[in-house]
Amino acid sequence: MSAGSMQVPVGRAVTVRVPATSANLGPGFDTLGLALGYYDQLDVTVRPEAGATVEVIGEGSADSAAPVATDASNLVVQSIAHAFAHAGVAMPGLNLVAHNKIAHSRGMGSSSAAIVSGLLAAKGLLQGIAEFDEDTLLRLATELEGHPDNVAPALFGGLTIAWTTEEGPRCKRLLVHRGVSPLVLVPSFTMSTKHARSLQPESVPHEDAIFNVSRSSLLVAALTQSPELLFEATEDKLHQDYRAEAMPQTSALVKVLRDNGFAAVVSGAGPSILVLCSDPAQRVEAAQLVSQHEETPWKALMLAVDFAGGTLRNF
CATH class of the missing domain: 3.30.70.890 (GHMP kinase, C-terminal domain)
Known part of the structure; x- marks a missing residue:
């Protein structure tokens, strides 16, 4: 049976946690990124009805200064849809609850966290149906973000060096000295x-x-x-x-x-x-x-x- 003919079962649920990031780090413009111990959490459950509902708690909530979209235009929903399209599987109806701590439009990688949250959620929902290796996740995230310097540490943690090749984005993850x-x-x-x-x-x-x-x-x-x-x-x-x-x-x-x-x-x-x-x-x-x-x-x-x-x- 092909992946495209398979369906994600109703009731399947995943929880994703993604760190804040800081890119550039001074001289490493569009290249260096660092993952920080400050997290957004996303809960996703498959439902019978089509479409997606998004509840946002914290940054970007309805009562905040800059609410984020809660329909199909939400960046997390778009990222999930991007992963499902890559896998050739129809996206099911979804209930999303986003617990956002990472400040928006402040240089802490909030958009990268949203993108990575969506991609990892899709990976979990598609378990047993489609596989996503690290290179694929980095490529899909870069397609959505436009450059890999923030999405790389959000995906892999630590200090990352990111670059692009004709075959797509690449990164190297390094461990940071314990004194930093x-x-x-x-x-x-x-x-x-x-x-x-x-x-x-x-x-x-x-x-x-x-x-x-x-x-x-x-x-x-x-x-x-x-x-x-x-x-x-x-x-x-x-x-x-x-x-x-x-x-x-x-x-x-x-x-x-x-x-x-x-x-x-x-x-x-x-x-x-x-x-x-x-x-x-x-x-x-x-x-x-x-x-x-x-x-x-x-x-x-x-x-x-x-x-x-x-x-x-x-x-």
Whole structure:
């Protein structure tokens, strides 16, 4: 019997948990990503009726400042549909409950988490009908997101190096040194990733490109072996300065932190800030500095590095 002729049984249910992510990490523009111990959870159950219903709890809920869609245009539903189309199986009726903690439009990978949640949910629902290996999941996620730097750590955890080939996206997952202690500073204001990308020039000076190659290479060593090098390793000349005028509060706080010796960078497209500390004590010092210098409140998240990536449970 072909996969296309098989149906997902009514009542099949899955739960998916996907971590927040931070991309770029300073110099590793569109290449490096880090999974963080802060999670969205998705519960999906197959129902007899066609279509999909979505209940959102937390970020993006109906009573939030920016509610997300709860119909077929919801990104999680679109991701599930994309996986079912790849498998050649008709998507059944679904009830979805999304427990969202990852802030939206803040540079913490909320869209990647939604995409990966949907793909992993589809993988669980299609168990015994269609198979999805890691390469397929990365390819499908990149097709939806447009680039692999955030979806790779959301899928696989840890530090990821992502690149594209003629055959599709690829990534390498690395373990992070146990001393690395991330601090994420989340503001109340948002930033459009599309707008942030529009501020990038089409070309950059040759010396700036060389500078970032050296720093991104050093950053891999700092994150995996030598955290004491994180400050120098997070210097960047390719993207943060070009985007600074669009988020002046973020740029100003990054400068305060770096002037005081902390390895602070814009998290993804911003406006959140990632501080890569070499130990937990340094992280506390960075959070205290922010609380003393900032009139505008920033939510300080002292997070672990996530090593598991997206996880799936079938019921």
